[in-house]
Amino acid sequence: MQARNRISTRFLHALAFVALSVSLAAPVAHAAEKKKAVVSKKQAVSSNTKRQVAKSSAKPAARKTVAVAKGKSLRAKAAAGKSTRLAARGTKATVRKVSYTPAPQSFGQIAGLHDVHDPLSLESSVALVVDQDTHEVLLSKNEGAVLPIASLTKLMTGLLISEAHLNMDEAITITQDDVDTEKFSRSRLAVGTTLSRGELLHLALMSSENRAAHALGRTYPGGLAAFVNQMNAKARQIGMLSTRYVEPTGLSSSNQASARDLAQLVAVASRDPLLRELSTSPSHEVEVGSRTLQFNNTNRLVKNPSWDIGLQKTGFINEAGRCLVMQAEVSGRKLIMVFLDSAGKFSRIADAERVRNWVEQRGSTAGARSDKHVYAHADNS
Known part of the structure; x- marks a missing residue:
């Protein structure tokens, strides 16, 4: 019995020990599980963070x-x-x-004057070449046709200013009245520019300056109207019976004349030393305020040493075509050349060269009235 009791006591002690061991092991196991859970959570967070980083870096x-x-x-x-x-x-x-x-046709083109034949096949629809001393006509083409003459007008403007013996040193100011309202052409002489009458005459004849020519007429004794009347009176006086002027620049197509009339004007103007000098000047400089402006001759032949030009003037408006008048010595003869309504920019110059070469080849007796059939046809135009 005592032995049985001892076995029971030992059994109870064993159970108590097991229970105590279990109770002591539970917190340790719980702590281990908890630690394992924390580690797993950290790993999950780390993995999630890496995915976020990867995702955020992938977005850009x-x-x-x-x-x-x-x-x-x-x-x-x-x-x-x-x-x-x-x-x-x-x-x-x-x-x-x-x-x-296209540009509007010239009066000569409209009239069919370019269809008229001439022995030199000139580009100008109107031409006349005359010996100034003998009055012998060497070449003519539509010489009686009355056409706009553009800036050839300025030759008459210059003749009147020279013959009036006005003070060439008198200061003249460009005004709004001198601005072109006909063709709205440009000018380097701004309103307010003041130059001497002599300088304005030089620019009008040499470089065909429109405001200069208009200012010369505007400041003529009696004003612009009196000047235009005097232009027409002078034309009748020297035998330019088909000529009409309405203003002093040539911008108006109503300024008209025949080649025959213009030959008369060149003959008279070429006897004026001032007009000869100014019209054949290659270039000229003028002081305008603080600036120096250089103007050049509109006729490049004046710079050509093979030409001996005593007087010249060019002109152009659409209605007139390209125009040129000259007095030049060729083969010892003083010739007056008139070319109107030339079709191209340089064709009037080319026509003058053709005439000179033709005269030089034929000598001093070259072709007086050699184109009589053309001359007769032109008289009927």
Whole structure:
């Protein structure tokens, strides 16, 4: 019995020990589980963070890729738009080219004067070459046709100013009245510019300055109207019976004359030393305020050493075509040359060269009335 009790006591002690061991082991196991859970959570957080970082770092790359793709798309659209605009612009240019209107015809072209034949095949529809001393006509083409004469008008303007013996040192100021309202041509002489009468005359004859010529007429004794009346009176006095002037520059197409009349004017004007000097001057400088302006002769032949030119004047408006009058010595003869309504920019100069070469080749007896059939035809025009 005592032995049984001892076994029971030991059994109870064993159970108590097991229970105590279990109770002591539970917190340790719980702590281990808790620690394991924390580690797992940290690992999860770390993995999540890495995914976030990877995701966030992937976003800019993705955005960059999208932006690049978008940029390419925009550039493609811009290029396509540019091509469309260029194509449209090209279409407009083509339309403008098709709808381009040529310059208006000259009076000579309208009258058919360019269809008249001459022995030198001149580009000018009107021509006259006369020996100044013998009055022998060497060449003529439509010499009686009355046409606008453009700035050849300024030769009469210069003749009247010279013969009036006005003070050439008198200061004249360009005003608004001198501005071209006929053709709206440009001028380097601004309103307010003050030059001497002599300088204005020089520029009018040499470089065909319109405001200079108008100012000369405006300041003539009695004013512009009196000056125009005097221009027409002088024309009748020297035998220019088909001539009419309405203003002193030649911008108006109503200033008209025949080649025959202009030959008379050249003959008279060439006897004036001042007009000879100023019209054949290659260039001239004038002081305008603080600036120095250089003006050049409108006739490039005055700089050509092979030409001996005593007097010259050029002219151009659309209605008149390219015009040129000269007094020049060729083969020992003083010739008066008149070319009106020339078609091209340099063709009047080329016509003068043709005439000179022709006269030099034929000698001093060259072709007096050699084109009589042309002359007779021109008289009927």
